[in-house]
Amino acid sequence: MGDKTRTHTGAAGRAATADHPSAIRNVVLVGHSGSGKTTLVEALAQTAGAVNRAGRVEDGTTVSDHDGIEQRRQRSISLTLVPVEWDGVRINLLDTPGYADFVGELRAGLRAADAALFVVSAAQEEDAVAGTTRAVWEECAAVGMPRAIVVTHLDTARTSFDAMTRICGEIFGGDDPDAVLPLYLPVHGPEAADGHAPLTGLTGLLSQRIFDYSTGERREHPPAESEQAPLADARNRLIEGIIAESEDETLMDRYLGGDGIDIKTLVDDLERAVARGTFHPVLTAAPAADGAHQGIGTVELLDLITGGFPTPLERPLPAVTTLHGASLPALDCDPRGSLAAEVVKTDSDPYIGRLSLVRVFSGTLRPDDTVHISGHGLDDPGHEARPLHETEIRVGALSSPFGKQQRPVTACIAGDLVCVARLDSAETGDTLSAPGRPLLMRPWTMPDPLLPLAIEAHSKADEDKLSQGLARLVAEDPTMRLEQNQDTHQVVLWCLGEAHLDVALDRLRTRYGVQVDAVPHRVALRETFAGPSTGRGRHVKQSGGHGQYAICEIDVEPLPTGSGIEFVDKVAGGSVPRQFIPSVEKGVRAQAARGLTTGHPLVDVRVTLRDGKSHSVDSSDAAFQTAGALALREAAGDARIQLLEPVAEVRVLIPDDYVGPVMSDLSGRRGRVTGTEQSGTGRTLVRAEVPELEIGRYAVDLRSLSHGTGRFDRCYARHEAMPPQLADRLHEQQENGTKGT
Known part of the structure; x- marks a missing residue:
């Protein structure tokens, strides 16, 4: 792992394939926006020989070329698969967005991967590990996913690898900072006038060899005598950290007794500890210089992935059930099963059509x-679940993505990832199984979208296409929710944030040809x-012929919250014939239902019909319906009508700070805090009604207030009286012809 001196060769110009799960590594890259994940993926692809020295594939594009939306926004917003080959191993690199609005793509990458590379930027030292990155680290720790850390941007001025290693140890190490230690120390060239000292190579702490990239090719030589002393402390700490994770309980006693531990034993124990997820090495990497074949540290990182990260055979697979929810035996990562x-991601290609990224777990x-194909969408308590859907379909061509190219493949075995064409009825998160043995995988956890956007079709032509466009948008992105609000009669698209919202509108316009207008979101x-x-x-x-005659008198009184509309018949003497009482x-x-003053539904009242008059010829069902409505409007004119607003129970999980x-x-926000409680180390759950x-x-607003570290959920509690001044303001808005809430 890393301290290897042989020459490595990649798979230039072709899609890497694997004939057994043991020759596959699925690695997701996690990190804050701007940390350098995409640049690192490109550097690894170049070192593996998948692209030329200019970082280009055959058609002149790069392996991480994005679609039009990403190019316009200059930001990665989707999960990207880049497969490379290293020492006969297929490595599926899953590049994820670093922006919090697209955490759904990140979670899809976590589902498809067996290990994670956390990318942190030395140039962002004060905020190198964002709150969302810390949260993902904790999620990976909870399931025992192996993790390593890559420090980028060490080739910029005023950066410190030692400082970044210390920060990573404090944040990621938790109670055991010695589980987060560097395998290599950076080597810098002469310092320039601006204080910038270029990164020229690495020193292997175990091998005590320098890997020099200053000539554009990786060369190895021993450190000078003056360079050996500064390495001793870091090397001893690394060895002690590895031995502490070793399954050989005698190793520590031998080490403390002065016995030398050979490098092979240390490397083997290191690889096992990394694969178990108990030790997290820190490395550094930088893209190749102009004309160079290898980026600094990329060989070492590829060696770590192939030697230390687990194969799909070593990771637990998702639980499966029958379509009716009955548990089934655990899956085996067996190509013959x-x-x-x-489906971990669904996309649309202008030429191919719908393209699904699929992780094969078995078979x-x-x-x-x-x-x-079967799926059930989200089924977390408190959230509306999509209904179970299932169908059988013949899959189209299989391909391996590489930049904008789709390279055909003949099969995808258990443990691998592949793009599948023409799965038109499949949604992100759906399960593919054998027709004779249909299965259902429990969906991975997705954040609940809590930012509403009310939309209307821009024109009649757009109205005809809107429903289909929205359905396809939601099928591709499970972090987006579509609501047809029965109270406000609005079409509402619920998103994770403003950028997520903007991308949704952009995709509707450019991908599905639907132009929509955003309108103020109304609360019920x-x-x-x-x-x-x-x-x-x-x-x-x-009016000369058959007339209309109906008179009714009613009493109205308020009822407790949640009572709805109660109708009571107290007519005596037949003043209103029995057949017309239901009409009233x-x-x-x-x-x-139409409302009385602001157009919002009337609730929580008892309406008592106490008297009325009828005509033997001119009374009718329609006449008494109209009279009943008129009586309620007259009662409202002589009373004070109170507006009720919905109140939500809100739970906010934030760091104690x-x-x-x-x-x-x-x-x-007129909220009432109902309680607080500790939720894990250093985090507090705040409960409130707002x-x-x-x-x-x-x-x-919460993301800004908590620097991206807070999250919340909400659920409807009840309606309660709105403050009079706010109700008066709403009346004024309606009288002036403006749109209210």
Whole structure:
């Protein structure tokens, strides 16, 4: 692992393939936006011989060329697969977005991978490890996923590898900082006038050899005598850290007794500790200089991946059930087994159509195979689940992506990743299985989208295409939720943040040809009577022929919250014939649904029909419906109508440092903090009740307030009275012809 002197060769100009899971490594790259993940992927591809010295594939593009949206935004917003080959091993590098709005793509990468590279930038020392990156590290730790750390941008001025290693040890090491230690120390060239000392190579702490990249090719030589002393402390600490993780309990006693431990034993123990996820080596890497074949540290990193990261055979596979939820035996990563695969990403290509990135967990997938597709979307408590859907379909061509190219492959075995064409009925997260043995994999955890965007079709032509475009958008991105709000009659797209929202609109326009307009998102308010009132509805019309005659008198009184509309018949003496009493109720309920003063539904009142008049010829069902509605409107004219607003139960999980600002912010939103509790080390869960009018943009505001470290969820609690001054403001807006909430 790393301290190897042989010459490495890659797989230039072709898609790497594997004939057994032991020859596959699936690695996801995690890191803050700007940390250098994409540049690192390109450097690894160049070192592996997958691209030429200019970092280009045959068509002149790079392996990480993005679609039009990403090029316009100059930001990676999607999961990208870059397969390379190193020493006969296929390495699937999964480059993920670093921006928090696209954490769904990151989680898809985690699902498809067996190990993770956390990329941190030395140029961002003060904020090198963002809150989202720390959260992902904790998630990986919870499932025992192997992790290593790569420090980038050490070739910029005023950067320190020692400082970054210390920061990583404190943040990622937790109670055991000696589980996060460097394998190599950087070698810098002469310092320039601006204080910049270029990175020229690495020193292997175990081998005590210098790997010099200053000539553009990796060369090896021993350190000078003056360079050996500074390495001793770091080397001893590394050896002690490796021995502490060794399964050989005698190794520490031998080491403390002065016995020399040979390098092969140390490397073997190191690789096993990395594969178990108990030791996390720190490395550094930099892209190749102009004309050079290898980037600094890329050989060492590829050796770590092939030697220390686990194969798909060594990682637990997702649990599977029948379509009805009955548990099934655990999957085996066996190419000869029954097919079990999962769609981890869905994309659309302008020429190929829908393209699905699939991780095969068991069995072998081949072109033109018939597969069973099943899925159930999100099923977390408190969230609406998508219904179970299933179908059988013949898959299209299989391909391995490389930049903008799709290179055909003949089969994809268990443990590997592949792009599948024409899975038109498959959504992200769906399970592919053998037709005779349909399976269902539990979906991976996705964040709940909490930023609403109400949209309308821009034109009649767009209206015809809107439904299909939205359905395809949501099928591709499970972190996006579509709502047809029955109260406000708005089409609402729920997203993770403003950038996520902007990309959704961009994709609708450029990918599906649908132009939409964003409109203010309305909250479902309610109306109720603040006190008792009476009303008389008189609908009498006579115009020569059959007329209309209906009179009814009602009493209205408020009821407790959540009571709805209660209708009571107290008519005596037959003043309103029995057949027309349901007509009065129907008219009252129809008017209540339309609202009385602001257009919001009326709730929580008892309407009592106590008297009325009819005509033997001119009375009718329609006449008494109209009279009932008129009576309710008259009662509202003589009473104070109170607006009710929805209140949400909000739970905010934040680091302890931000508890004060968050609670103060919630209070400023008319929120009531109902309690706090510790949730793990250094984190607090704040519970509050907040009017939904005040938290429309809370997903964005909390991210800013907590520097990306906080998250929250919400659920409807009840409707309660809106403060009079806010209700008056809403009335004024409606009277002036503006759109309210």
